[in-house]
Amino acid sequence: MNNLERLNKIILKEYPRLEEKDKFSFECHKGLSCFNKCCNDVNIFLTPYDIIRLKNRLGISSSEFLENYTILPVEANLKHPIVMLKMENDTLDCPLLSKDGCIVYEDRPWACRMYPIGMASPSDIISNEQDEFYFLLKEPICQGFTQNKEWTILKWKDDQGVNEYTELGEKFKEISCHPFFTNGKILEPVKLEMFYMVCYDLDKFREFVFRSSFLKRFEVEDEQVKKMKNDDVELLKFGFEWLKFSLFGEQTMKLRQEYMKPIQ
Numbered sequence: 001m002n003n004l005e006r007l008n009k010i011i012l013k014e015y016p017r018l019e020e021k022d023k024f025s026f027e028c029h030k031g032l033s034c035f036n037k038c039c040n041d042v043n044i045f046l047t048p049y050d051i052i053r054l055k056n057r058l059g060i061s062s063s064e065f066l067e068n069y070t071i072l073p074v075e076a077n078l079k080h081p082i083v084m085l086k087m088e089n090d091t092l093d094c095p096l097l098s099k100d101g102c103i104v105y106e107d108r109p110w111a112c113r114m115y116p117i118g119m120a121s122p123s124d125i126i127s128n129e130q131d132e133f134y135f136l137l138k139e140p141i142c143q144g145f146t147q148n149k150e151w152t153i154l155k156w157k158d159d160q161g162v163n164e165y166t167e168l169g170e171k172f173k174e175i176s177c178h179p180f181f182t183n184g185k186i187l188e189p190v191k192l193e194m195f196y197m198v199c200y201d202l203d204k205f206r207e208f209v210f211r212s213s214f215l216k217r218f219e220v221e222d223e224q225v226k227k228m229k230n231d232d233v234e235l236l237k238f239g240f241e242w243l244k245f246s247l248f249g250e251q252t253m254k255l256r257q258e259y260m261k262p263i264q
């Protein structure tokens with residue numbers, strides 16, 4: 001069992017399961033002595049939408065972002081690539097941290113917005129349970145729990161802008177928790193690369209769509225093509241549909257008659 005599975009097993013077994021209506025007390029502000037300490041030596045998994053927000057915030061391409069700010073953990077039993085923020089080698093600080101706090105605060109990743117709330121999706125981990133649940137991540141260092149401000153989980157998510165991440169998070173889950181994976185099937189290397197390109201290296205996917213024979217092979221509405229050229233979110237949604245077609249054999253796309261051989 002890898003580390004991720006071990007951690008998730010503990011969460012499933014030991015953490016009280018919370019719902020959106022459940023309450024907790026918490027407040028985070030610069031005046032606390034723990035300020036910034038939680039952005040050190042921390043595992044932040046990035047979703048495709050996190051990467052769009054971060055690379056655009058930093059004004060760099062997805063390839064540059066992945067190269068400079070992330071690692072790809074290699075764990076046995078991982079069904080598909082996952083991407084994490086790479087902590088600084090010497091200090092183990094998050095590379096997006098300054099003494100005044102997070103330099104990308106308005107575009108911080110989903111996991112950073114959610115803290116101190118965790119969310120478990122048992123089906124994408126190790127069990128056959130389907131229901132997602134929330135739990136409180138009470139890091140010993142965190143003094144936010146000593147503050148009296150009261151929240152429900154629902155209010156916290158609203159306040160932290162989590163809802164902007166929901167639509168693409170759900171769409172990503174359709175890929176990352178697809179029955180193909182939960183039934184134990186494994187992607188061949190070329191398909192793992194397709195997964196990585198669409199989900200994480202979106203600018204490379206854009207080049208692939210617009211500079212290869214892709215648009216000659218697939219029927220794609222002109223309006224859709226126009227949107228994908230400049231809109232990362234539209235391109236990502238399209239990429240998810242292409243992954244369903246290419247990885248899982250779903251009829252989400254139409255090949256042009258003259259190109260009935262699936263794209264490799």
Ligand code: SF4
Pocket residue numbers: 027028029032034035036037038039115141142143144145
């Ligand atoms: S440790 Fe907790 S209270 Fe302190 S800065 Fe981090 S989230 Fe805020």
Ligand code: SF4
Pocket residue numbers: 038039040042044094095096097098101102103104105108109112
């Ligand atoms: S992205 Fe921002 S909030 Fe998240 S760990 Fe890094 S510095 Fe902290």
